[in-house]
Amino acid sequence: xxxxxxxxxxxxxxxxxxxxxxxxxxxxxxxxxxxxxxxxxxxxxxxxxxxxxxxxxxxxxxxxxxxxxxxxxxxxxxxxxxxxxxxxxxxxxxxxxxxxxxxxxxxxxxxxxxxxxxxxxxxxxxxxxxxxxxxxxxxxxxxxxxxxxxxxxxxxxxxxxxxxxxxxxxxxxxxxxxxxxxxxxxxxxxxxxxxxxxxxxxxxxxxxxxxxxxxxxxxxxxxxxxxxxxxxxxxxxxxxxxxxxxxxxxx
Amino acid sequence: xxxxxxxxxxxxxxxxxxxxxxxxxxxxxxxxxxxxxxxxxxxxxxxxxxxxxxxxxxxxxxxxxxxxxxxxxxxxxxxxxxxxxxxxxxxxxxxxxxxxxxxxxxxxxxxxxxxxxxxxxxxxxxxxxxxxxxxxxxxxxxxxxxxxxxxxxxxxxxxxxxxxxxxxxxxxxxxxxxxxxxxxxxxxxxxxxxxxxxxxxxxxxxxxxxxxxxxxxxxxxxxxxxxxxxxxxxxxxxxxxxxxxxxxxxxxxxxxxxxxxxxxxxxxxxxxxxxxxxxxxxx
Numbered sequence: 001x002x003x004x005x006x007x008x009x010x011x012x013x014x015x016x017x018x019x020x021x022x023x024x025x026x027x028x029x030x031x032x033x034x035x036x037x038x039x040x041x042x043x044x045x046x047x048x049x050x051x052x053x054x055x056x057x058x059x060x061x062x063x064x065x066x067x068x069x070x071x072x073x074x075x076x077x078x079x080x081x082x083x084x085x086x087x088x089x090x091x092x093x094x095x096x097x098x099x100x101x102x103x104x105x106x107x108x109x110x111x112x113x114x115x116x117x118x119x120x121x122x123x124x125x126x127x128x129x130x131x132x133x134x135x136x137x138x139x140x141x142x143x144x145x146x147x148x149x150x151x152x153x154x155x156x157x158x159x160x161x162x163x164x165x166x167x168x169x170x171x172x173x174x175x176x177x178x179x180x181x182x183x184x185x186x187x188x189x190x191x192x193x194x195x196x197x198x199x200x201x202x203x204x205x206x207x208x209x210x211x212x213x214x215x216x217x218x219x220x221x222x223x224x225x226x227x228x229x230x231x232x233x234x235x236x237x238x239x240x241x242x243x244x245x246x247x248x249x250x251x
Numbered sequence: 252x253x254x255x256x257x258x259x260x261x262x263x264x265x266x267x268x269x270x271x272x273x274x275x276x277x278x279x280x281x282x283x284x285x286x287x288x289x290x291x292x293x294x295x296x297x298x299x300x301x302x303x304x305x306x307x308x309x310x311x312x313x314x315x316x317x318x319x320x321x322x323x324x325x326x327x328x329x330x331x332x333x334x335x336x337x338x339x340x341x342x343x344x345x346x347x348x349x350x351x352x353x354x355x356x357x358x359x360x361x362x363x364x365x366x367x368x369x370x371x372x373x374x375x376x377x378x379x380x381x382x383x384x385x386x387x388x389x390x391x392x393x394x395x396x397x398x399x400x401x402x403x404x405x406x407x408x409x410x411x412x413x414x415x416x417x418x419x420x421x422x423x424x425x426x427x428x429x430x431x432x433x434x435x436x437x438x439x440x441x442x443x444x445x446x447x448x449x450x451x452x453x454x455x456x457x458x459x460x461x462x463x464x465x466x467x468x469x470x471x472x473x474x475x476x477x478x479x480x481x482x483x484x485x486x487x488x489x490x491x492x493x494x495x496x497x498x499x500x501x502x503x504x505x506x507x508x509x510x511x512x513x514x515x516x517x518x519x520x521x522x523x524x525x526x527x528x529x530x531x532x533x534x
Contacts, residue, residue, distance in 0.1 A: 052423050075425040082419065092285060094416060095472035102413040106424035111406045138471055158424075 002030040003065075005162045005194045006051055011060035013046055020046050022217050023060070028162070033188040033195045035209040037202055039240050042216035044198045048166055051196075052080060065161065076107050079155030079163040081148070083170050088147075090140045096150050097135045100125055103154035125157040126150070129183060145176030152183065162194045163187070169201055177201065181208045202228075214239050253493065261383050262496070264390040265449065269488040269502075271397040272446040272458065277484035278404055279442050280459030281477045282435065284467070286415050291334060291436070292456035294349045295327050295443045297356030300452040302326025302444075303377050304363035311367045319377070320389055323447060327440035330356065335433055380451035380503030382496045393445040400438050411435065412473060449488070451503035458484060461510035465517035469524075483513050 006028040013021040020043040028034055038044050049055045050062060053075065065077060100122050101114060108118065126135050129149040134142060139150060148168055155163050165184075169177045185208045187193045199205050206212065206225040214221040220239040221228065256266040283289060305326065306319035330352050337348035364374065376384050385393075404411065410431050414421045422428045439459075446455045466479035491506030498505070 054423065075423065080420065080423050088417065089285075089287075092416060093467055093470060093473055093476045094412075098412065098473050099416065101409070102416055102420070103424070105409045105413040105421070106426050108409065110410065114409065136471070154420075 004028055005030050005065060006196070007063040008047075008050070009061050009063075011047075011050065011057045011062065013043070013050065013055070013057050015046075020217060021050075021057075024215070024219050026213070026219055026222075028194060028196055029211065030194055031188070031192055032210045033184065033208060034197065034211040034213060035202070035205040036196060036198045036213050036215060037200070037205075038215040038220075044215055045166065047215065048164055048196075048198060051164065052078065076158050077161045079103075079158065079160035081151050081155050081163065081165040081168050083167050092140060094139055095136050096126060096131060096139055096142070096153075097122060099139050099150055100153045100157050103157040107158045121159075122157055125153040128156060128187075129153045143176075145172045145180065148172060148180060149183065152187075156187070160193070162196065165195065165197045165199075167198055167200065169199065169204075177204055181205070184208065216240060255496065256493075260387070261385065264385040264387060265382050266492060268385045268390050268393050268445075269449050269492050270485065271393055272442070272449060273485035273488035274481050275397050275400045275442050276446050276455070276458040277462040277480035278477065279400065279435075279439050280463045280484075281473075281480050282411055282415050283439065284460055284463040285473075289456065289460050290346070290349045290353075291331075291439065292443060292459045294334060294353040294356065295330050295440050296447065296452045296455045297353050297360070298330030299323040299327040299356075299440075299444050299447055299455075300377065301356045301359035301363065303447070303452075304360045304367065304374070307371075307373060308363045308367035318388070319373075320392060320444065320448065324441060324444035326356075327444045328437055331436040331440035332433070335436055376451075376501070377447060378451050378453055378503075379501035380447075380449050380454065380495075380506070382449075382492060382502050384448050389448060393448075396441045396445045400442060403434065403438060407431065407434075449492070449502055450506055451501065454503040454507045457507045457510060458487070461507065461514055462487065465510070465514040468517040468521040483510070483517075487513060 004027040006026070008024060008026040011021055011024045011026070012019065020041070024043075024047070026047070036044055036047070046055070050057055051064065101118075103125070104114070104118055104122070108114070114122075123132065123135060126132050129152050131146060131149050131153065134146065139147060142150065151168075152163075169180055172180065181204055184195055184197070188195050188208075188210075197205065197209070202212075206229055209225055212221070212223060212225055212228040213219065216239050221231070221235075253266075256262045280292075283292060300323070302323035302325055303319040306317045306322035309315040309317045309322070334348045334352050337351055338345045341347045410421075410426055413424075413426060414428055414431055418428060442459075443455050446458060450458050462480040462483035463476070465483050466476045470476035470479050487506050487510040490509045492502050494500070494509075495502035495505040
């Protein structure tokens with residue numbers, strides 16, 4: 001058994017008086033494709049922020065890559081993809097190449113320039129997400145799904161071991177969501193990237209994920225997709241704290 | 252036409268200074284525009300005016316020889332740091348920092364100007380720019396600022412770009428976002444103070460934003476936009492200075508109007524450019 005990529009022990013976190021995480025124990029096994037689900041306000045984004053080192057826990061400890069977190073040293077090993085296709089400034093005048101190159105900025109370091117090796121790496125990352133033909137297009141001219149692929153390339157270019165994706169498929173149509181998951185599946189299987197995906201779209205996710213975790217202040221479930229899909233309405237109502245109607249996703 | 256600019260010292264310094272600010276104003280302007288901070292330039296130029304008025308007052312009332320360019324620069328830099336502080340105080344309403352600093356700048360200017368017994372030609376030159384206001388010392392100072400600004404942008408280009416495109420990502424990836432941003436705002440303050448001699452307080456922000464607005468219509472990618480902005484900035488400054496001199500109009504006015512003409516041409520070109528593409532797309 002290899003060491004987990006992320007290991008959280010007894011983590012609690014509150015925003016002023018509101019507790020959003022209550023003694024959470026949580027591990028992301030190496031090489032897994034983990035789906036993190038739960039209601040809004042259930043602490044998913046807070047958990048991600050803790051892993052990224054943007055906030056510190058009130059209680060408990062976080063180990064990343066078998067080492068207590070040292071944000072500046074380890075941040076290069078973590079790639080992050082947010083809901084960018086929805087929120088970024090579409091008119092921003094940058095080419096795909098320029099956007100992906102920004103994923104290397106911190107890794108290259110201050111006062112240094114992009115050399116040939118880095119440029120090749122950028123093109124390789126764009127190629128991996130199948131967007132090489134668009135490398136010198138302005139990012140604003142692409143569709144939402146294509147833009148999200150570019151943000152994956154930006155995360156990939158620094159060669160991270162763990163990629164965290166925070167609801168990356170919001171606002172993308174079903175066909176492209178499918179292609180998006182296939183891309184993630186390939187990264188996970190062929191390149192052995194560990195993926196942690198926050199999503200509401202549990203239907204498609206269960207087809208690809210290796211682990212699923214339900215979070216609502218506390219950790220309510222951690223298992224594989226088969227176990228997850230066999231959960232009953234009663235189980236879900238317990239997690240969510242209110243009655244839940246299960247709708248099957250048979251696309 | 253250019254002969255006078257090489258014959259007379261004061262015109263030569265004006266011309267050379269114009270060439271420098273034609274580079275540095277649009278250079279920083281590119282980042283300012285894409286970060287939606289265009290109005291910061293306006294706020295800082297009014298704070299610079301307060302600094303200049305303070306310098307003029309100190310000279311007139313107390314006989315202190317405080318060159319207005321320097322006092323303007325000091326005020327502008329202090330203003331830029333205060334804007335950053337205010338932006339963190341009003342996190343949900345960051346744009347509030349701009350009217351606060353802008354009105355403080357105008358308020359202080361009015362007080363200093365009235366203590367100095369009102370307007371004079373010198374102040375008029377600071378408001379609208381002048382072709383004859385740049386001394387050798389001013390030129391050397393502005394040359395120093397320009398070299399510094401260009402070096403910082405060259406060596407921190409990828410950090411400035413990353414921060415402008417996606418501040419959240421920059422911070423997560425471990426960049427010192429706050430410090431880089433502060434350095435950038437201070438550079439902006441210096442460039443504004445340096446540009447005021449030629450384009451004037453009221454129009455300095457135009458030189459930082461109009462060339463960028465024009466190049467944005469035409470460029471592919473960020474670097475190309477930056478280079479095109481500098482080209483448009485230079486064109487505006489050169490044509491503006493020459494026409495201002497021969498027509499006896501403050502160059503601030505002519506430089507800005509030429510920038511506007513370039514902008515209109517860019518918008519027109521883009522329309523012509525995109526029309527045939529639309530036809531092709533629909534086939």
